Amino acid sequence: MRDVAFEVNGKACRVAVEPRTTLADCLRHDLGLTGTHVACAHGVCGACTVLVDGEAVRSCLTLAVQMEGAAVTTIEGLSSEDGLSPLQAAFRKHGAVQCGFCTPGIITTMHALLTTEPHADEARVREVLSGNICRCTGYMAMVAAVLEARAAYQGAPA
Amino acid sequence: MNAPLRGPGNNFVGQSVERLEDMRLLRGQGLFTDDVSRPGLVHAAILRSTVAHGWLRGVDSAAALALPGVVAVITAATMGAKVPAIPMRLAPLDELEPYWQPVIAADKVRYVGEPIAVVLAESAAIAEDALELLVAEIEALPPVVDTATALADGTLLFEAQGTNLAVLYTAQKGEAQAEFPGAYVRREKMDTQRHTATTMETRGLLAEWDATTEVLRIHGASKVPFASRGMLAKQMGLPETSIEMIEVDVGGGFGMRGEFYPEDFLVPFAAKHCGRPVKWIEDRREHLLACNHAREFDCDLELVCSREGDILALRGTVNGNMGAYMRANVAVAPRNVGQFLSGPYAVPNVHVEVRALLTNKTPTGTYRGPGRFEADFFRERLLDLAADDLGIDRVAFRRRNLVKMAEMPYPLATVTPPKKEEKLDSGDYVMTMDLALAELDWDAKLPLQGKLIDGRYHGLGVACFIEGGAAGPRERARVELVEDGTVAVYVGSTLVGQGLETVMTQIAADAMECSMDTIRFFHGSTTYVSEGFGSFHSRSTVMGGSAILLAIEELRQRMREAAAARLGCKAEAVRLEEGRAVAPGGGALSWAELATAGLSGDGVFHNHTHTYAYGAHACHVAVDPRSGHVEVVDYVAVEDVGRMINPLALQGQIVGAVVQGLGGVFLEHLVYDAEGQLLTGSFADYLLPTATDYRSIRAVAMGVHTGAVGPLGAKGAGEGGIIPVGGCIANAVAAAFSGKVQPMSLPLSPSRLWAMIEAAG
Ligand code: FES
Ligand code: FES
Numbered sequence: 001m002r003d004v005a006f007e008v009n010g011k012a013c014r015v016a017v018e019p020r021t022t023l024a025d026c027l028r029h030d031l032g033l034t035g036t037h038v039a040c041a042h043g044v045c046g047a048c049t050v051l052v053d054g055e056a057v058r059s060c061l062t063l064a065v066q067m068e069g070a071a072v073t074t075i076e077g078l079s080s081e082d083g084l085s086p087l088q089a090a091f092r093k094h095g096a097v098q099c100g101f102c103t104p105g106i107i108t109t110m111h112a113l114l115t116t117e118p119h120a121d122e123a124r125v126r127e128v129l130s131g132n133i134c135r136c137t138g139y140m141a142m143v144a145a146v147l148e149a150r151a152a153y154q155g156a157p158a
Numbered sequence: 159m160n161a162p163l164r165g166p167g168n169n170f171v172g173q174s175v176e177r178l179e180d181m182r183l184l185r186g187q188g189l190f191t192d193d194v195s196r197p198g199l200v201h202a203a204i205l206r207s208t209v210a211h212g213w214l215r216g217v218d219s220a221a222a223l224a225l226p227g228v229v230a231v232i233t234a235a236t237m238g239a240k241v242p243a244i245p246m247r248l249a250p251l252d253e254l255e256p257y258w259q260p261v262i263a264a265d266k267v268r269y270v271g272e273p274i275a276v277v278l279a280e281s282a283a284i285a286e287d288a289l290e291l292l293v294a295e296i297e298a299l300p301p302v303v304d305t306a307t308a309l310a311d312g313t314l315l316f317e318a319q320g321t322n323l324a325v326l327y328t329a330q331k332g333e334a335q336a337e338f339p340g341a342y343v344r345r346e347k348m349d350t351q352r353h354t355a356t357t358m359e360t361r362g363l364l365a366e367w368d369a370t371t372e373v374l375r376i377h378g379a380s381k382v383p384f385a386s387r388g389m390l391a392k393q394m395g396l397p398e399t400s401i402e403m404i405e406v407d408v409g410g411g412f413g414m415r416g417e418f419y420p421e422d423f424l425v426p427f428a429a430k431h432c433g434r435p436v437k438w439i440e441d442r443r444e445h446l447l448a449c450n451h452a453r454e455f456d457c458d459l460e461l462v463c464s465r466e467g468d469i470l471a472l473r474g475t476v477n478g479n480m481g482a483y484m485r486a487n488v489a490v491a492p493r494n495v496g497q498f499l500s501g502p503y504a505v506p507n508v509h510v511e512v513r514a515l516l517t518n519k520t521p522t523g524t525y526r527g528p529g530r531f532e533a534d535f536f537r538e539r540l541l542d543l544a545a546d547d548l549g550i551d552r553v554a555f556r557r558r559n560l561v562k563m564a565e566m567p568y569p570l571a572t573v574t575p576p577k578k579e580e581k582l583d584s585g586d587y588v589m590t591m592d593l594a595l596a597e598l599d600w601d602a603k604l605p606l607q608g609k610l611i612d613g614r615y616h617g618l619g620v621a622c623f624i625e626g627g628a629a630g631p632r633e634r635a636r637v638e639l640v641e642d643g644t645v646a647v648y649v650g651s652t653l654v655g656q657g658l659e660t661v662m663t664q665i666a667a668d669a670m671e672c673s674m675d676t677i678r679f680f681h682g683s684t685t686y687v688s689e690g691f692g693s694f695h696s697r698s699t700v701m702g703g704s705a706i707l708l709a710i711e712e713l714r715q716r717m718r719e720a721a722a723a724r725l726g727c728k729a730e731a732v733r734l735e736e737g738r739a740v741a742p743g744g745g746a747l748s749w750a751e752l753a754t755a756g757l758s759g760d761g762v763f764h765n766h767t768h769t770y771a772y773g774a775h776a777c778h779v780a781v782d783p784r785s786g787h788v789e790v791v792d793y794v795a796v797e798d799v800g801r802m803i804n805p806l807a808l809q810g811q812i813v814g815a816v817v818q819g820l821g822g823v824f825l826e827h828l829v830y831d832a833e834g835q836l837l838t839g840s841f842a843d844y845l846l847p848t849a850t851d852y853r854s855i856r857a858v859a860m861g862v863h864t865g866a867v868g869p870l871g872a873k874g875a876g877e878g879g880i881i882p883v884g885g886c887i888a889n890a891v892a893a894a895f896s897g898k899v900q901p902m903s904l905p906l907s908p909s910r911l912w913a914m915i916e917a918a919g
Contacts, residue, residue, distance in 0.1 A: 018283070020283070028192070028193075029195075033186075034186070034189075034190075034192070034193035035185070035186015035187065035188075036186070037190070037358075037359070037409075038192075039358045039359065039360070039409075039442070040442045040840070040841045041441060041442060042442065042840055042841065042842065044840070044841035044842055045358065045841055047358060074186065075185065075186030076185070076186050079184070079185035079186060079187075080185075084181070084184060084185070088184040088185065091180070091184055092176050092177065092180040092181075092184060093176065095174075095177070095806040095807055095809070095810040096810075097177065097179075097180045097183050097184060098410075098657065098810060098811070098814060099183075099357070099358065099359070099407075099408060099409045099410040099411075100179065100180070100182075100183025100184070100188050100407065100409070101188075101190065101357075101358040101359040101409030101410060102358050102409075103183050103184055104186045107184065125849075126849040126850050126853065127849075127850060129848075129849035129850075130848040130849040130850040130851075131848075132848075132849075133358065133841065133846050133848060134358070135355075135356065135357055135358045135410050135412075135814075135818070135846065136358075136410055136814045137810060137813070137814045137817075138813040138814040138815075138816060138817030138818075138847070138852070138855055139817070139847075139848075139849040139852075140813050140855055141810055141813070142849070143849065
């Protein structure tokens with residue numbers, strides 16, 4: 001077992017993990033943050049995407065021990081107690097959620113994109129979104145939702 | 159839009175109300191199976207056969223048991239004298255019992271991925287480590303991987319049966335075998351490739367045995383929890399009341415999830431065996447190996463037409479590569495291929511024989527539009543070929559042969575065994591085709607067809623379909639007035655990621671004439687209602703929704719009676735308003751006050767006839783002859799579902815289904831080698847559609863011709879978007895090459911299509 005200290009959703013935490021424990025397993029099972037989902041565990045589908053120091057990272061391919069000193073944000077950290085963020089609200093409005101299993105990884109990925117590129121056009125949104133697999137929606141509603149949510153990121157400090 | 163404030167005469171039904179479940183799913187607050195935990199949890203991992211066909215001589219578990227943290231190893235020997243088998247749930251036949259899958263291999267393995275042993279350990283990692291230490295001794299036999307080898311019966315999967323042909327289904331109508339003098343006949347061999355649902359959430363189960371109350375509680379059930387409970391109770395020798403199936407959030411179903419699989423016995427058995435809660439979460443490779451596969455059919459069919467272009471007959475044979483066992487719903491696809499070959503067209507004579515053949519591959523089951531995707535590919539290809547040969551425009555050819563409203567109810571071929579007669583119930587098939595063509599701007603685009611523009615050939619395709627829905631036998635709902643003035647609604651239908659919660663709440667709020675907030679919806683668990691039939695065959699909305707309407711009718715009557723007794727008037731005179739029951743004299747009781755009387759209503763909706771949603775697809779493709787790459791420039795799906803409950807959610811389902819269909823046309827292929835090894839065991843080699851693949855998919859959903867089944871008038875949707883995609887795209891590709899390239903086989907991956915283009919010169 002190894003001790004790792006890092007920040008999760010703004011809170012400092014310390015966990016003892018086996019060196020082989022992935023960040024996804026650590027978040028889900030050690031820290032109880034089950035909003036991060038694992039759908040392939042081999043880095044292809046993006047379901048497990050979290051933000052590490054602001055960058056979208058596949059938590060199934062990242063080891064928890066690598067997180068020493070890092071700031072991790074999960075879907076729980078991008079959500080408020082009662083309402084929806086503008087990005088989440090746009091997903092709901094456009095019908096971009098079906099089973100919802102891919103959703104947390106897609107929200108984190110698109111949040112990271114719009115934070116750095118609030119003017120991303122459809123081609124760019126699709127390009128980045130293509131790193132995440134959704135089996136239910138066919139992506140049309142998601143793309144519309146992300147394009148609409150851009151407004152909320154424009155003018156915000158990147 | 160947000161749920162509007164209601165007035166009397168609610169109309170949530172028909173509105174694109176934002177989904178209730180999104181609030182939790184978007185914030186990571188969903189509860190999926192792997193999110194459930196228990197103190198003292200034990201983790202299961204499953205040793206699976208690495209050999210496609212062979213005698214299992216033994217399993218050595220000594221080294222695994224010696225690993226610290228390993229709790230137990232379960233093999234067939236642990237089960238005692240007889241290993242239970244998984245019965246067929248749909249279209250069962252006694253003579254198929256020898257082909258049922260045992261829950262764990264005992265003496266023979268018949269596909270790569272078949273469970274041989276279960277390891278229980280203190281962590282998932284230790285359980286996986288222990289798998290490496292288990293040694294299964296298997297004496298390999300020659301594998302049967304394709305239908306031709308299976309038919310030859312040289313190697314048998316079940317020696318005692320003497321054949322690999324599990325069953326022959328026949329679709330029969332009229333005199334298709336007759337001579338049709340002077341008629342046009344086109345005969346073709348075609349095939350569709352093995353692929354499947356591949357939901358984003360893999361399967362998983364958490365089972366716990368409560369020794370004091372003697373109750374086995376299982377999280378992770380879905381689709382048909384009541385049927386699964388019945389099967390498990392029998393296998394475990396427990397009364398059904400000792401088993402509780404609990405459905406949590408579900409990451410996609412598409413016909414695959416929730417059928418009874420070996421693990422549905424093994425995990426509960428393990429929990430009872432070791433006396434601790436047991437969790438098993440499938441990994442992606444296991445998922446691709448172990449979940450029902452689908453779609454592997456080949457055919458040799460003849461279409462007979464008059465010279466004027468009237469379809470006279472459809473006949474021939476179809477082979478289904480069903481995999482190693484006859485699983486719970488394996489019968490559906492081969493029966494449907496026979497049933498739906500004629501589709502929405504008037505075909506007076508049909509004789510199609512469908513052979514369900516056993517092979518050393520993963521067993522098969524339903525995948526969205528089972529048998530219909532395959533049948534539509536075969537039929538719509540034949541229609542275009544025939545129209546071209548006869549010199550008739552392919553739209554005019556379809557218009558001529560689509561079943562007309564005046565011809566309904568129109569009998570389909572009768573499929574046996576078991577014998578079931580089916581009729582097309584209602585609809586304006588020509589209208590949906592015309593609408594699809596208009597949406598695509600067919601006439602304006604026709605001049606592009608067959609043209610080479612900027613290095614790519616352009617083509618248009620059209621295909622029509624019917625979707626089955628609303629399968630019986632019945633569904634139950636119970637509604638209760640709760641003491642806080644809300645209304646609790648319980649149904650046996652299940653969720654499987656389709657927005658059921660919202661749709662059912664819309665229906666219930668309209669019937670109760672209250673706001674959607676007043677409705678509490680509970681579903682999918684065996685503890686809520688006495689029976690339920692689940693979510694398959696596009697049935698949840700029609701069946702569950704109709705049962706809710708009946709239950710609410712009864713509850714409202716009880717409410718009037720209870721109010722009348724307390725307010726001193728006649729029950730008929732009581733007016734129910736949102737939150738209140740009002741007497742003519744002005745006296746009133748709140749729903750919360752009424753609830754103290756313990757009021758509820760039960761509804762049972764029975765149905766034995768299918769209702770058919772229907773529609774048409776049209777598309778425009780551009781094919782690069784140098785690479786074989788096909789761009790789907792535009793794709794339009796039109797479907798009449800009888801009555802739309804939530805248009806936005808429905809459109810989303812249709813678009814999603816079209817894209818799944820495109821995955822099946824271009825990308826998805828479960829490839830096996832000659833030894834019966836699955837070569838596509840990860841998302842790196844089993845490709846699913848991504849956001850850059852298809853950019854213009856449009857759905858036009860409508861509710862025009864209501865279904866004859868039930869008070870709701872809905873026909874059931876959820877599968878239609880996938881059904882005609884193969885035929886529609888392949889027709890467009892053929893048209894792009896002016897008929898010189900004729901795709902008869904899926905998938906149309908770039909390399910395969912390129913080879914076809916090269917061969918055509
Ligand atoms: S679960 Fe991490 S990329 Fe699929
Ligand atoms: S909504 Fe089901 S996988 Fe995306």
